[in-house]
Amino acid sequence: MPSGALERQSQERRSQISRRALLLGAAQLGAFGLLAGRMYQLQVLESDRYTTLADKNRVALRLDVAPRGLILDRQGNPLALNRTTYRIAVVPEVAGDLSAVLERLHGLVPLADEQRTKVLEQARRQRSFVPVVAYDNLTWTEIARIGVNSPDLPGVEISATQQRVYPEREMGAHIVGYVGSVAKHELTGDPVLSLPDFRIGKSGVEKVYDLKLRGEAGRRKIEVNVVGRTIRELDRTPESAGNTLRLSLDTHLQRFAADAFGEETGAAVIMDANDGEVLAMVSRPTFDPDLFTNGISQTDWDALLAVPHAPLVNKAIAGQYAPGSTFKMVVALAALQSGLVTPKTPFHCPGFLELGKGRFHCWHRGGHGKVDLYAGIVQSCDVYFYEVARRVGIDKIATMARRLGFGRPLGIDLPGELSGLMPDKAWKRRRFDQPWRIGETLIAGIGQGYVLATPLQLAVMMARLVNGGKAVVPTLVKKPPSPEGIPSMGIDSTNLASVIRAMIGVTTDAKGTARNSQIPAPAMRMGGKTGTSQVRRITTRERRSGVLTNKERPREHRDHALFVGFAPIVNPRYVTAVVVEHGGGGSKTAAPIARDLLLETQLRLSGDPA
Numbered sequence: 001m002p003s004g005a006l007e008r009q010s011q012e013r014r015s016q017i018s019r020r021a022l023l024l025g026a027a028q029l030g031a032f033g034l035l036a037g038r039m040y041q042l043q044v045l046e047s048d049r050y051t052t053l054a055d056k057n058r059v060a061l062r063l064d065v066a067p068r069g070l071i072l073d074r075q076g077n078p079l080a081l082n083r084t085t086y087r088i089a090v091v092p093e094v095a096g097d098l099s100a101v102l103e104r105l106h107g108l109v110p111l112a113d114e115q116r117t118k119v120l121e122q123a124r125r126q127r128s129f130v131p132v133v134a135y136d137n138l139t140w141t142e143i144a145r146i147g148v149n150s151p152d153l154p155g156v157e158i159s160a161t162q163q164r165v166y167p168e169r170e171m172g173a174h175i176v177g178y179v180g181s182v183a184k185h186e187l188t189g190d191p192v193l194s195l196p197d198f199r200i201g202k203s204g205v206e207k208v209y210d211l212k213l214r215g216e217a218g219r220r221k222i223e224v225n226v227v228g229r230t231i232r233e234l235d236r237t238p239e240s241a242g243n244t245l246r247l248s249l250d251t252h253l254q255r256f257a258a259d260a261f262g263e264e265t266g267a268a269v270i271m272d273a274n275d276g277e278v279l280a281m282v283s284r285p286t287f288d289p290d291l292f293t294n295g296i297s298q299t300d301w302d303a304l305l306a307v308p309h310a311p312l313v314n315k316a317i318a319g320q321y322a323p324g325s326t327f328k329m330v331v332a333l334a335a336l337q338s339g340l341v342t343p344k345t346p347f348h349c350p351g352f353l354e355l356g357k358g359r360f361h362c363w364h365r366g367g368h369g370k371v372d373l374y375a376g377i378v379q380s381c382d383v384y385f386y387e388v389a390r391r392v393g394i395d396k397i398a399t400m401a402r403r404l405g406f407g408r409p410l411g412i413d414l415p416g417e418l419s420g421l422m423p424d425k426a427w428k429r430r431r432f433d434q435p436w437r438i439g440e441t442l443i444a445g446i447g448q449g450y451v452l453a454t455p456l457q458l459a460v461m462m463a464r465l466v467n468g469g470k471a472v473v474p475t476l477v478k479k480p481p482s483p484e485g486i487p488s489m490g491i492d493s494t495n496l497a498s499v500i501r502a503m504i505g506v507t508t509d510a511k512g513t514a515r516n517s518q519i520p521a522p523a524m525r526m527g528g529k530t531g532t533s534q535v536r537r538i539t540t541r542e543r544r545s546g547v548l549t550n551k552e553r554p555r556e557h558r559d560h561a562l563f564v565g566f567a568p569i570v571n572p573r574y575v576t577a578v579v580v581e582h583g584g585g586g587s588k589t590a591a592p593i594a595r596d597l598l599l600e601t602q603l604r605l606s607g608d609p610a
Contacts, residue, residue: 065197066215067162069242071176071205073251074279074478079176080206082162086138088146089131092123095155104153105134109142131157137294161197164293168251170286171258174314175249175414175476177204178289192217202292205245205476208413215242248277248478256600257282260593266560266580267315267455268593270601273463273566273575275481276472278412279601281456283319285311309581317417320452321579324531324586325380326564327401327447329465329499332373334400335388336495343373343498349383353442360386360442363532377502378509380530382446389445394436397444398424403471403489405460406453412474420457423450448534458577462528462564464489465503466572469496503527504569517591519567524602526595527572528565530586533579558582563590567598574601 071080088105095101102116111134122132135142143158150156164179166172179199186200187193192214193200200214201207218239223232257268257280270280285307291300304311313319335341351367353360362368362382368375376384389397401407407422423444425436443449456474463472470486504527507518513530561583566572576597583589 063192063195064218064220064239065162065192065195066217066239067241068164068179068199069213069215070244071213072244072246073249073254074247074277075250076246077251078167079172079247079249079251080164080166083165084160085136085163086140086143087133087159087161088135088138088143089133089157089159090119090123091129091131091155091157093128093155098123098155101153101155102134104149105146105156108145108149109135109138111135136161137163164199166289168254169288169290171255171282172249172251173204173286173289174283174316175204175247175254175281176289177206178202178292179206180292181295199293203416204414205247207415209245209477213242213245216240246478247476248272248279249281249476250279250604252604253280253597253601254282256280257597258284258286260596261580264580264583264589265309266578266583267319268576268578268597269316269455269459270574270576270597271459271463271472271474273467273472273573274470275486276460276463276474277478278474278476279574279605280597281314281316281476283313283315285309287311314414314416315579316455317412317414318454319579320418320420320454321560321562322449322451322533323447323453323458324533324560324562325382325447326458326461326529326531326562326577326586327451327453328377328380328385328445329503329529330401330404330406330461331385331389331392331397331445332377332499332502333404333465333491333495334397335392336373336498337400337491338392338396340391341373341388346370346372347376347384347387349381351383353383353386355439355442358439360439373498374502374505375511377499377529378505378512380506380513385445386442389441390438394441394444395424397441398422401451403491404464405457406451410456410460410474412456413476417456418454420454421450421452447531455577455579458562458564458579459575462566462575462577465496466500466566466575469493500527500572503529503566506530507565513587514563514591517563517587517595519595519599521599523570524567524599525569526565526567526598527569528563528591528594530591531562531564532585533560533562556582558584561586561589563587563594565591565594565598567602574598574605576601 067082070078070082073079090098090101092098098120102111102119105111106116115134119132119134126132146153146156147158166176166178168176180202182193182198182200192198201210206213216239219237221234221236223234253270257270261268261282261284265284267283268280269278271278287304291304296304336343349362349364349368349371351362351365360382363380367383368379368381371379371381371384375381376388398407401422406420408419409417428434428436440449444451460472460474464470469489469491471489472486506512506529507514507526509515514528519525559582561580562578563586564575564577566575576594578590578594578597580589580593
């Protein structure tokens with residue numbers, strides 16, 4: 001090949017190599033530029049974002065449950081507090097043979113087979129370095145026994161925790177309530193609610209004032225490795241205990257009222273008539289709130305349900321009873337305010353009242369003869385109040401009843417309050433699509449028929465009657481007085497005085513239905529009104545053949561016994577309402593309990609400022 005051709009071929013090859021090298025270099029330069037640009041974006045432009053993401057992977061937030069606020073009575077005595085208890089957890093990777101460690105623990109403190117199985121299953125499901133709780137709520141003695149043997153218990157960790165306890169237990173269960181674990185439907189997005197140790201109020205004031213009692217959870221920043229193992233603690237914000245709650249209840253009176261019932265069931269309320277503070281509120285039977293703190297067992301739950309007469313229901317606010325003759329003051333005031341009856345307007349009681357073909361009986365078969373307002377209340381004459389109710393009408397009676405606290409919730413700071421029932425013509429039309437009948441007015445006039453009231457409503461009625469007609473509202477948490485004061489109901493003071501005079505006669509007059517239950521000390525004497533609430537209608541056949549006494553009937557057919565009272569009779573301050581379920585007559589069963597409650601309240605709080 002000629003030398004010129006070889007030279008040209010060599011130049012072409014060098015040119016091709018140079019172009020390829022240039023293209024390769026350009027590609028490398030472009031790739032490097034892209035890499036440098038991406039690194040600039042990640043390390044400079046988005047450095048804050050990725051630093052945060054890295055910290056989230058490296059730093060974990062741990063929450064510590066705050067001590068729940070205390071609940072105290074008016075004297076500062078504890079009704080709910082926190083007790084330090086101890087927990088045993090086992091770290092599976094340190095324990096090695098977890099079953100063997102659990103067996104050694106069982107030899108020191110008994111461990112139920114069910115709990116042992118639960119621990120082993122949980123250990124299999126989670127990472128081996130995560131502790132598994134084996135025991136909860138151990139005493140110091142049990143912890144000391146385990147601590148002494150700790151060298152033979154690898155992986156065992158001891159920690160302290162707080163448990164809610166109720167010193168008064170059954171005595172305050174319906175008012176104080178209890179706490180329990182957070183249910184799924186109660187989760188609101190707050191991470192504290194998901195903590196296994198966290199408890200929220202489930203009933204009573206624990207529930208109503210739950211947010212106030214919770215406190216502020218502590219926060220810890222923990223450095224963890226890629227699998228979540230704790231490396232070290234970076235920062236800590238201590239928890240803040242919940243607020244202390246002081247109730248108007250008096251622990252001594254609460255115990256006294258509960259003991260006064262003995263084996264009877266029912267409810268009682270003691271109130272300060274001037275400001276509405278509830279001094280005692282009992283419901284019988286009751287239950288132990290400590291059973292619910294860590295989740296009630298199925299055995300305990302079944303045993304509680306087996307107790308008759310609804311121990312879980314607070315009958316003071318959710319028990320609805322026909323008020324019987326304790327309702328007669330409402331009817332009397334409705335008549336006096338309307339001007340249709342005066343205190344001296346007489347009616348004749350022959351022992352019954354005939355209306356059409358029907359006959360409405362008085363409790364006193366022989367009749368009371370000529371009766372006015374004073375005698376009607378003192379002797380609890382049914383015929384007198386049939387006549388008064390017929391003149392006044394159900395709508396005016398219902399209006400007065402609502403002013404005195406019937407027919408709607410009173411707004412006490414407890415969950416589960418029921419409204420009772422105060423019927424009128426419009427109510428019956430809505431409820432049954434039927435007109436109101438005059439006979440139903442007569443029955444309502446003695447607190448029977450559709451009329452229903454809670455013991456708390458009866459106590460509020462008494463407070464509003466004897467405090468000069470002020471519309472006090474019941475409360476369990478002591479509050480400063482309102483600058484505006486308590487509003488008046490606008491009831492004529494002369495009419496109130498006529499009714500109060502008659503209620504004093506119930507316990508002081510020789511014909512009074514509660515004369516045998518009067519407080520002997522003159523300065524502490526009480527007034528009030530007895531009531532008997534029928535639980536079943538007495539048929540015409542039974543009246544002809546002879547009505548059985550309460551003692552002769554099965555318990556569930558006996559009347560409820562009621563009494564509402566106030567003391568002292570001069571410048572009244574304290575009121576009470578007592579309902580004894582199936583207790584028979586109010587004068588025999590409820591009045592003696594009310595007398596004891598009002599006497600003890602005056603003795604207990606005689607130095608308490610108004």
